[in-house]
Amino acid sequence: MKAKTLKRDKVNIITLGCSKNMVDSEVLSGQLLANEIDVVHESAKRDHNIVIVNTCGFIDKAKEESVNTILEQVALKQKGRLDKVYVTGCLSQRYRDDLEQSIPEVDAWFGTMELPLILKRFEADYKSELIGERLLATPQHYAYMKIAEGCNRTCAFCAIPLMRGAHTSRSIEDLVGEATRLAQRGVKEIMLIAQELTYYGLDLYKKRMLADLLRHLSDVPGIEWIRLHYAYPHKFPMDVLEVMRERPNICNYLDMPLQHAADNMLKAMRRQITRTEMEELVQAIRETVPGICLRTTLIAGFPGETLDDVEELKAFLERQRFDRVGIFTYSHEEDTPAYGLVDNVPAEEKQRRAEEIMAVQQEISYEKNQEKVGQTFKVIIDKKEAGRYLGRTEFDSVEVDNEVIIHTDKKLLPGNFVNVKISRAYDYDLEGELA
Template identity: 50%
Template sequence: MRKNTIDIITLGCSKNLVDSEKLMKQLEANGYKVTHDSDHPQGEVAVINTCGFIGDAKEESINMILEFCQAKEEGRLKKLYVMGCLSERYLKDLQMEIPQVDKFYGKFNWNELLADLGKAYHSEFAIERHLTTPKHYAYLKISEGCDRKCSYCAIPIITGKHVSRPMEEILDEVRLLVSEGVKEFQVIAQELTYYGVDLYKKQMLPELIEQMAHIPGVEWIRLHYAYPAHFPEDLFRVMRENDNVCKYMDIALQHISDNMLQKMRRHVTKAETYQLIEKFRKEVPGIHLRTTLMVGHPGETEQDFEELMEFVRTARFDRMGAFAYSEEEGTYSAKHYKDEIPQEVKQQRLDALMELQQEISADLSHRKIGQEFKVIIDRKEGDYYIGRTQFDSPEVDPEVLIKVENHRLRIGSFHRVKVYDADDFDLYATIVK
């Protein structure tokens, strides 16, 4: 147990990670040594940044808290603090049920932790962070909260209404990160396409991304978590005209049958969804689309599921994730629908969907054999350098493996490669001289 050392443990999404990085910077400004490794905690204080999105994430957060409570009881930890989405949502319940935790904070008041430690919040570091990612890329959170009211989703309950960050503040943060060596930005929000509506009375995502693209040193910009209804179509032009805006869009579609889209309160139809995908591919040639789909939402019939399977066959998404519905208290679904689809049926549908996607991914990967791509090198692992193309986001997407022999590559450097082999997801490539 190291004196004056604090362990930060982050669970859940990259938006949580940004909050942890901001807290780490503030703690360091107050003289603490800070680590970010849940497997090897060293400090006398631990802060767990929790996720409360779906059942599995909540369970993981609870288990992590209990693990650190045990460390505290055994004298391996002096103080334990909990923050983040789970804490925001179940603050009073957690206080009663896990009294070993010294204090629970919500998602937005974590800076009170500094005062409780007898330290000050340094406003001069408001846009600064201690990056936990490799130093060549960073996540950039442009807003918080969500005004959508999808039936199944607890995010608006946890985060509240959509609040955009001022554009100048975001651009200042980008310039600062570039000066620290960041070349690649993963732009994130609960809902990207709503950016600017609260501050500027119109969707400002295209303008923000265009201004980011003009900042010297910004090599790649990748967009995550868009919403299909009222998509800001000027973004197509921005992606087409700016080489450093990756031809990649992460857009959660959830389902395709009109019956399910209506039940899910998605404010988009099957026909509009197909049109949007067609428009993406026509307006931004070569774009790779990532989506997330859901099975087992109340009311999903076998016919609805067959429509979803046919959609995946037809759309041939480059990247796809899926999950089974789990009821979240307080949501529209929990109040108005019965969660009556058996768990084994949900699992069967999920397995069938992912099996289909694996076949599509394998086919799309093999079609890249013989092609050349620009890649960024993330790390060295065993006999390979591991890189990514503009079509691959860190952690969630396929990677490019380049044999170490005959090459000395710098982490964070860009190279041109030629693909010589592929498996279901990853590519194998050699450097093009």
């Protein structure tokens, strides 16, 4: 009599939200793989029987996307195309009780810090010796590296501390070990992420240690670019800039969300800084690292924002001329300090203000890109698409910033560095030929 063969489980992980969630999914993938469980990331093949949705709960749009994705996977389960649907991440951490009631078809819900519990569902062990080991969901030549978890800031609009807890730094030794392993796997660029980079080390070492971490990471053989994301402006550690200036493999790039420029808005948002102090900081950063690319993020439609505040923010952008700007419309989040305020700007007006602010930045971006025409830049190749290569300069991060379109008959591989002379420039992209 022929024995029945049990079908082996295959897990598909769907990641929503920010790069910090991406890293969590990569770590989960690495643990599953180490336990000999087949795992893929956002596979379209539909040859898996289990799905884990790693959710985002940051703002309304992200929550809506997360819920819709869960419902899509539940529908596949009901059609018999999936055996199990598990949910983890920020949305699950924050709204687990409500979600269990409203979507009972999900097999289990997990919070942001419950990786060992997820593994138990697969009768798998959490392998502590694999800390830092990940199955990369990014192309092989770049990777995000999370240097800390959680946040101690009390920004009025932000629910991240509710979902991620207090700031917890990883040790320099662990991070250097991870960077070394990434470099051995072919990673050329690492992007340092945390909810707040500049707080790094205060919990572990009783002082800010981001500059020391950068020195150690820049010594790792094979790492050619190190990029900094999500720096808080209040009490910004200026020694970070000295290291950036000293070390050629630390990109002259800083992502520093400012959120607004009107003092009354900054106070209401609990940002611990004034417009004048921000302007002085930006000037000091540019003087210390000439040519640095500054990226910032703003919020439109915070409770109490007036049209005068919007005009002040636009004037601030015109004066400071940031290289990159992103903007969110305010989302009224339960249990945040701002939730006690009246959300008095209608959604359509929030969007209108955001578009008006971005129109100012679009012109600035176009002018700054035009200045690059005729110049030659070192570019990392990301991919080939529609017969042309796409890459980035050290002033551009993945997905959120400029791409460089390169026309050449020469074969280039992802992760190659080439020199490109810029021949044309647009609002948010550049075009050029190999120099």
